[in-house]
Amino acid sequence: MPELRKERLDRGVKVRSDTIYALSSMKEIMFLVGPGLLLILLLLVLPLVVSPYWQRVMAITGVYALLSISFGFLANYVGLVCLGGALYVGVGGYLSGLMNAAGLPLIICIPLATFLGALLCTLLLLPCLPLRGVYFAIVSFIYPLLAGRLIAATGFYGGTDGIPGLDTLPNIWITLYLAILILLIILYGISRMVNYEDVGLVFRGVKDNELAIKASALDLTWYKVQAVYISAVMGCFAGAYLAHLYGWVGLSLFAIDFSILPVAATVVGGSGTLYGPLLGALILVPASEAMRAFGTLRIVFYAVLLVFFVVFWTEGILDFLKRKYEQFEHWVRI
Amino acid sequence: MKDDIILKVENVSKSFGGVKAVDNVSFTLRRGEVLGVIGPNGSGKTTLINLITGFVKKDAGTVIYNNQDISNWPAHKIADAGLARTFQAMRPYPTLAAYKNIIPPLFSPRARRSARGKLGDRSAVAIDLLEEVGFERDARVPYKLAGALPLGYLKRLELSRCLALMPETIICDEVFSGLSMSEIVSMVPLMEKLQRDGITLIMVEHRLRELFKIAGKAIVLNFGEKIAEGAPEEIFNDDRVKEAYFGGEDSYVFK
Numbered sequence: 001m002p003e004l005r006k007e008r009l010d011r012g013v014k015v016r017s018d019t020i021y022a023l024s025s026m027k028e029i030m031f032l033v034g035p036g037l038l039l040i041l042l043l044l045v046l047p048l049v050v051s052p053y054w055q056r057v058m059a060i061t062g063v064y065a066l067l068s069i070s071f072g073f074l075a076n077y078v079g080l081v082c083l084g085g086a087l088y089v090g091v092g093g094y095l096s097g098l099m100n101a102a103g104l105p106l107i108i109c110i111p112l113a114t115f116l117g118a119l120l121c122t123l124l125l126l127p128c129l130p131l132r133g134v135y136f137a138i139v140s141f142i143y144p145l146l147a148g149r150l151i152a153a154t155g156f157y158g159g160t161d162g163i164p165g166l167d168t169l170p171n172i173w174i175t176l177y178l179a180i181l182i183l184l185i186i187l188y189g190i191s192r193m194v195n196y197e198d199v200g201l202v203f204r205g206v207k208d209n210e211l212a213i214k215a216s217a218l219d220l221t222w223y224k225v226q227a228v229y230i231s232a233v234m235g236c237f238a239g240a241y242l243a244h245l246y247g248w249v250g251l252s253l254f255a256i257d258f259s260i261l262p263v264a265a266t267v268v269g270g271s272g273t274l275y276g277p278l279l280g281a282l283i284l285v286p287a288s289e290a291m292r293a294f295g296t297l298r299i300v301f302y303a304v305l306l307v308f309f310v311v312f313w314t315e316g317i318l319d320f321l322k323r324k325y326e327q328f329e330h331w332v333r334i
Numbered sequence: 335m336k337d338d339i340i341l342k343v344e345n346v347s348k349s350f351g352g353v354k355a356v357d358n359v360s361f362t363l364r365r366g367e368v369l370g371v372i373g374p375n376g377s378g379k380t381t382l383i384n385l386i387t388g389f390v391k392k393d394a395g396t397v398i399y400n401n402q403d404i405s406n407w408p409a410h411k412i413a414d415a416g417l418a419r420t421f422q423a424m425r426p427y428p429t430l431a432a433y434k435n436i437i438p439p440l441f442s443p444r445a446r447r448s449a450r451g452k453l454g455d456r457s458a459v460a461i462d463l464l465e466e467v468g469f470e471r472d473a474r475v476p477y478k479l480a481g482a483l484p485l486g487y488l489k490r491l492e493l494s495r496c497l498a499l500m501p502e503t504i505i506c507d508e509v510f511s512g513l514s515m516s517e518i519v520s521m522v523p524l525m526e527k528l529q530r531d532g533i534t535l536i537m538v539e540h541r542l543r544e545l546f547k548i549a550g551k552a553i554v555l556n557f558g559e560k561i562a563e564g565a566p567e568e569i570f571n572d573d574r575v576k577e578a579y580f581g582g583e584d585s586y587v588f589k
Binding site for chain 2: 204205209211218220
């Protein structure tokens with residue numbers, strides 16, 4: 001009978017801190033990159049296997065996933081709790097819609113709406129930047145509400161009817177893979193930035209300690225502006241994308257769902273990283289879609305689910321999975 | 335020039351509600367000098383520093399640094415001019431490794447203007463800086479999370495964050511407080527080295543014996559007012575200082 005003992009894979013991989021790894025075998029490399037590869041593979045393969053209805057759900061999930069990452073980036077790495085998701089979507093969507101209605105092709109509309117829209121959103125949020133925490137959240141939440149009322153009251157940009165008949169993205173494959181590609185680029189870019197780039201470290205410094213940033217001769221407001229712009233780029237792209245998924249822009253682009261779901265996704269997925277909110281969005285949006293059969297009752301299920309997470313499972317799904325993954329033991333012969 | 339005045343504080347005042355935290359304080363500081371700021375708890379030492387470095391808005395008064403009026407400058411611009419500070423309540427970025435705490439100041443415009451910012455990899459520069467203030471590289475202390483560091487290292491981290499800016503002046507808010515005797519003993523040479531490097535120092539301190547190993551003169555605050563200024567002997571023999579620290583003869587202790 002051979003002697004066996006339990007072994008954990010993460011031992012020996014992490015050396016003294018979360019930032020230093022010592023890798024000695026292919027197995028250990030796979031242990032580290034495996035979850036990421038799995039996510040990429042899943043996102044790339046899923047559109048090929050699901051039904052056309054769920055393909056559309058996936059596209060909308062992509063929109064919410066982008067918004068959740070945008071929220072997670074600001075909340076977890078810059079310390080700004082921004083409920084401006086609906087503002088981003090509305091501004092991005094309307095800009096792209098207006099340009100498209102004026103005759104510009106999508107390939108120009110969407111990028112232009114993304115970057116100009118983000119600039120506009122940043123300018124709107126600029127006066128609120130000295131605020132922190134819940135105060136910033138409340139003020140950023142006012143903008144989408146205000147914008148919706150303003151358009152309804154004045155009748156600008158199609159008023160309550162919106163602007164119909166816009167170009168839609170050519171076909172479902174381009175639609176889906178565009179969202180997935182952008183999502184992966186943003187995930188890679190942001191996680192690289194906040195862990196390895198100097199400016200990303202400044203952002204994290206802003207979250208941890210604003211006074212120390214000032215004492216380091218760095219202009220606090222300027223870095224907050226940059227961070228808000230980055231998050232607004234993600235949100236405005238999501239808005240422009242959504243406008244041309246439906247071929248229509250209207251008041252529902254300023255719907256509070258776009259501001260609130262990222263918060264819920266962060267609660268469910270877990271805070272602290274970008275992947276928590278992403279995972280939350282990937283679970284919540286399809287779950288909400290699957291509960292459509294219950295009609296308006298699904299809001300109740302949704303609420304119960306959220307309360308469950310807030311009260312009983314505060315670490316969120318991602319941290320739970322991560323812990324289990326790192327603690328995974330297997331028997332080895334000695 | 336050895337004798338020129340680097341910092342001139344004139345009639346600076348600040349009230350919080352009805353409390354006069356800093357009341358009409360003035361002093362001047364020559365380049366390369368070490369000035370101690372002492373006084374009982376709540377006498378306005380930290381507030382005075384906050385006023386000079388722009389972290390709190392002044393009610394009145396002017397601050398001249400290097401012949402520039404910095405009275406109404408924002409904090410980051412004052413730091414950019416070369417007037418760095420540490421915080422009494424340490425302000426690390428707890429979720430980052432210690433050496434990554436030094437990267438934001440190295441990334442600042444001031445550091446990038448100087449040679450240090452151009453010296454290749456900022457992480458390497460950061461680790462060198464930490465080693466300079468006593469982070470043992472061989473024990474991999476610079477790689478530890480700042481949130482997990484003991485107090486002594488945090489004080490050094492604060493200092494090192496200032497040094498990353500290559501400042502001309504450092505205002506140290508109680509670098510010795512809360513440290514053990516042996517930690518203080520190892521900290522004194524560090525401050526002396528800064529002085530030898532030609533850095534002008536202002537040290538807010540309660541540990542007078544260690545302070546006067548380094549500082550040639552001091553100002554004494556009590557209830558926000560400057561009650562004395564001068565060399566250690568002058569201060570210790572000043573009646574108002576004795577009264578502030580030990581209570582005067584007419585105070586209730588003696589009745």
